[in-house]
Amino acid sequence: MTDTTSDPAAPLVVHSLPSLNPPLFFEIVEHQVYRSNKCDASSFPFLATLRLNTVVYLSYDDLSHDLAAFCTEKDITVIHLGMKYRTVSSQWKGISEGMAKETVECILDQRRHPILVMCKTGVHFAGTMIGCLRRLQNWSLTSTIDKYRNIAGSVKTRFENEQFIELFDVDLVTLPQQLPSWFMVHQRLMEEERIALTKGEFFPGRSRDRDDPSKKKSSLLDGAADGNGHLEAHDSVSSQTPTDPAVPAYQKYYFYLQGPLVSPSVKFSEKKSIIGDDDDD
Secondary structure: OOOOOOOOOOOOOOOOOOOOOOOOOOEEEEOOEEEEEOOOHHHHHHHHHHOOOEEEEOOOOOOOHHHHHHHHHOOOEEEEHHHHOOOOOHHHHOOOHHHHHHHHHHHOOHHHOOEEEEEOOOOHHHHHHHHHHHHHOOOOHHHHHHHHHHHHOOOOOOHHHHHHHHHOOHHHOOOOOOOOHHHHHHHHHHHHHHHHHHOOEEEOOEEHHHHOHHHHHHHHHHOOOOHHHHHHHHHHHHHHHHHOOOOOHHHHOOOHHHOOOOOOOOOHHHHHHHHOOOOOO
C-alpha cells in the first residue's frame, strides 16, 4: 500500500515592492520637468527615482528640515525664489513678474534638468509658473487656464493668478544658451508655420488661392472667350468642381497659429496700463 500523504507545502515567500508615494499635485510638465507641493518624508523615495538636479521653491516660507536634508543628501540644488522675492508687499501682491521670469528661465535651462517646481500647496504658485511657460509655448489661453483650474479646483482657483497668466509678457524671458530638446522642436515647428502662413498656405503645400474651388471656377469662366474655349472651360469646371471637397478640419486648422483657440501674448505696456507695475524686484 502506497502512502499518498505528503508533507505540508512550504510557506510561500512573497517579496513586496517598496511603496512609492508621489507628492500631492505631482505632474510631469515636460521631459525632466516636474511640479508638486512641498512634500514630506513619505514622498522622498519617489523623488529619489527622479534623480533631480534642481528644485525651484516658490513659496515665501522656508523648506522643512527634512526636505532640506534630503536635497543636501541627494546633491540637489535648491533655488528659493520665494525667499528672493519676498517683500513686505509680496504677501498681498502675490506673484511678481521677476519671479515668473526667473522661474521660466530656470525651467528652460537644460543644465538644471531634471527640475522640480515646488510651492507650499503645489497649486497656486507652481500652477501660475507653468501657465507662464505655456504662454511662452504659444498654448491657447483657454487650454492654459483650464489646466490651472483642473488642478486648483480641489483647493480654490484664484482670479489674480489667472489674470497674471493671461497678461504675462513673454518677451521678458531671456532664453538660456542650452535649451531642452522639446522646446527647440516646438520653436522650429512654430517657425515653419510662420513661413508657411507668410506664403498663404493653410496646409503644407496647399495655398488658399490655389485650392479655393470658387476662385478656380471664376478664373476658368473668365478665360472662356470663344465657343471652343467656352466648351473646354465648361468641361474643365464640370469635371473639377465635384472632386474638390470642402477643406477638412484637420487641414483647415493644421497650423497651430491659425487655430481658433490661439491667443496672442499681451505686451508689457498693455499690462501696465491694465493692472499697473507689480514688480517687487
